[in-house]
Amino acid sequence: MRALVLTGPGKAEVQEVEPPVAGPGEVVVDLERVGVCGTDVELFTGGMSYLHTGRSWYPLRPGHEWCGRVSAVGEGVSPSWAGRRVTGDTMLGCGHCDRCRAGRHHVCAELAEIGISRGRPGALAERLAVPATALHHLPDVVDPTLGALVEPGGNALRAVRAAGLEAGERVLVLGTGTIGLLTALFARAGGAEVHLMGRDEHGLHLARSLGFTDAWTRGSLPSLAWDAVIDATNAPGLPALALDLVEPGRRAVYIGLAGTPSTIDTRDLVLKDVTAVGILGGSAGLAGAIAAYADGSVDARPLVAATVGLADTAGVLAGRRPTGAGPGPKIHIDPRR
Numbered sequence: 326m327r328a329l330v331l332t333g334p335g336k337a338e339v340q341e342v343e344p345p346v347a348g349p350g351e352v353v354v355d356l357e358r359v360g361v362c363g364t365d366v367e368l369f370t371g372g373m374s375y376l377h378t379g380r381s382w383y384p385l386r387p388g389h390e391w392c393g394r395v396s397a398v399g400e401g402v403s404p405s406w407a408g409r410r411v412t413g414d415t416m417l418g419c420g421h422c423d424r425c426r427a428g429r430h431h432v433c434a435e436l437a438e439i440g441i442s443r444g445r446p447g448a449l450a451e452r453l454a455v456p457a458t459a460l461h462h463l464p465d466v467v468d469p470t471l472g473a474l475v476e477p478g479g480n481a482l483r484a485v486r487a488a489g490l491e492a493g494e495r496v497l498v499l500g501t502g503t504i505g506l507l508t509a510l511f512a513r514a515g516g517a518e519v520h521l522m523g524r525d526e527h528g529l530h531l532a533r534s535l536g537f538t539d540a541w542t543r544g545s546l547p548s549l550a551w552d553a554v555i556d557a558t559n560a561p562g563l564p565a566l567a568l569d570l571v572e573p574g575r576r577a578v579y580i581g582l583a584g585t586p587s588t589i590d591t592r593d594l595v596l597k598d599v600t601a602v603g604i605l606g607g608s609a610g611l612a613g614a615i616a617a618y619a620d621g622s623v624d625a626r627p628l629v630a631a632t633v634g635l636a637d638t639a640g641v642l643a644g645r646r647p648t649g650a651g652p653g654p655k656i657h658i659d660p661r662r
Contacts, residue, residue, distance in 0.1 A: 353396050630655060
């Protein structure tokens with residue numbers, strides 16, 4: 326089958342590789358749609374920290390935001406999975422340790438991440454082998470575009486839940502990339518008053534087209550009481566800003582990661598009695614994201630600017646936007662092309 330292979334920093338090519346086989350407890354999925362994520366870009370450029378700690382290595386097959394249809398089931402897997410449309414959890418824990426047994430498999434010490442770490446092949450390919458325990462069924466109303474947005478949607482939903490908001494309370498989302506906009510969409514669906522802060526006016530156009538009229542730059546941000554602030558950026562200075570802006574006794578949620586260390590003053594954290602929450606992975610939010618897409622309370626499709634074939638993926642990773650791409654921050658790949 327065809328698969329995208331990263332062979333070194335800045336080097337990516339479509340290769341013919343051996344197709345996966347459904348081992349015990351696994352299924353094989355014929356892939357319909359795959360999202361390109363900032364993590365994939367970091368793996369391509371060589372900037373991803375895992376490449377320096379030995380948790381990831383080249384050659385590497387990326388892709389962890391995906392959907393498709395089960396074409397084969399392995400030993401011990403219910404035959405009912407065959408033919409079903411699915412997506413799946415990126416985070417694969419060992420299943421045996423205390424963290425996994427407690428439902429925290431996404432922080433398992435032996436964690437393998439599909440398309441990211443420990444040599445687990447990713448979804449930028451025609452087919453993918455996945456443990457059946459990681460699968461989530463997709464109803465027909467969730468089309469391939471939404472199906473490949475479940476994984477980032479699960480991350481965003483977890484961030485909203487961590488903010489501890491009641492309906493009508495005010496949240497400020499820092500960042501207007503894919504995760505920031507998804508976070509805003511899920512927060513709005515939950516009844517919150519949503520404000521966004523972007524880097525410049527240009528970056529706020531899509532947010533406003535999605536109905537977020539309260540979209541600001543740092544210079545225009547109004548002085549309001551923020552019941553929660555969610556940092557969905559990669560800017561090293563914004564975690565401290567989130568702590569500075571949030572109301573005392575409330576929550577600052579951190580889902581973005583900067584390329585260099587970011588700092589907060591724990592004196593501010595303590596004296597404001599603020600709860601700071603970090604979000605890693607969408608595992609506990611995947612089912613909720615699927616439900617929101619299925620019932621129409623969240624429509625994330627405008628975030629996808631274009632869908633291209635597997636051969637175009639290297640260019641996307643290198644930062645080239647496809648001809649005719651819309652304003653959205655996300656590019657999707659159809660591996661069947």
